[in-house]
């Protein structure tokens with residue numbers, strides 16, 4: 001298989017294929033400034049619906065032809081993992097600047113790797129102590145600073161596996177739904193209906209901004225984009241179209257990354273004891289990209305172990321090769337990324353969720369193309 005460089009191949013795809021994208025945002029980092037600029041003087045209400053994990057391909061199939069929707073593919077981050085991608089969406093900064101290089105990464109000051117999905121980190125104030133993403137200026141604080149009421153809805157982002165979104169949503173009035181993990185992930189239609197009903201009430205007041213976080217990511221991991229996701233997405237778009245029809249109302253839908261089918265693999269590098277024995281801390285990265293932190297004398301042995309573990313289903317790179325391939329500007333604390341990086345190919349992959357039929361984190365087109373939709 002061929003490993004794409006996002007900065008080259010995917011950009012060419014954009015230029016050739018996505019005429020409508022050229023005037024609007026093209027990467028997740030552009031969304032914040034685009035929303036600010038497009039607001040217009042007469043806007044008094046704004047809603048941003050976040051569909052975590054929905055590929056552009058599915059968005060195009062489900063509502064690409066909707067006459068009220070201007071849909072653009074959006075380049076996600078590398079890795080295409082929620083922590084990295086949402087931090088970029090919220091702050092408008094690329095990963096090289098905000099420094100969140102994965103769901104987990106090595107933190108030089110603490111000399112270990114930190115897993116950002118662990119809500120206990122957040123509860124103990126530990127994520128804040130790690131000084132993740134210096135910029136607290138976000139899509140949400142943009143509205144708060146202007147004196148608008150900013151609200152966040154959905155299941156709590158951090159319970160849905162993203163302690164970092166919780167950092168940004170703290171700046172708003174949050175009305176999180178309650179429910180067990182099974183409830184949270186099992187019924188996308190119910191989730192969308194409940195959240196959008198709440199959003200409708202809050203948006204009755206003028207100068208209100210709502211971030212509606214619809215996490216369908218976990219559902220898609222298990223089921224793919226099935227009829228339930230189809231219906232949740234279609235209803236969300238119809239709701240947004242009705243809302244945007246009101247004077248002074250603005251509606252956007254976005255996703256953070258796509259997802260791809262992967263054949264199951266029983267093995268995971270996260271629990272590979274032979275590998276971990278060669279490393280100074282647990283692995284980092286996100287999904288289908290894994291960062292490995294070998295002890296100084298064990299780099300060659302770790303590389304050999306990785307090559308054996310991934311076979312033809314991935315490529316083992318040095319940190320420098322990885323950064324050169326996927327990041328355009330110098331990185332904040334590049335040592336957060338492992339000395340060795342494993343990037344998935346098209347097949348099975350012993351990453352974070354090796355037995356999930358649908359997974360993300362890698363650099364395939366399906367994973368890399370998120371979407372941005374504006375109701376017009």
Ligand SMILES: [Zn+2]
Pocket residue numbers: 052053081082083217256257
């Ligand atoms: Zn996500």
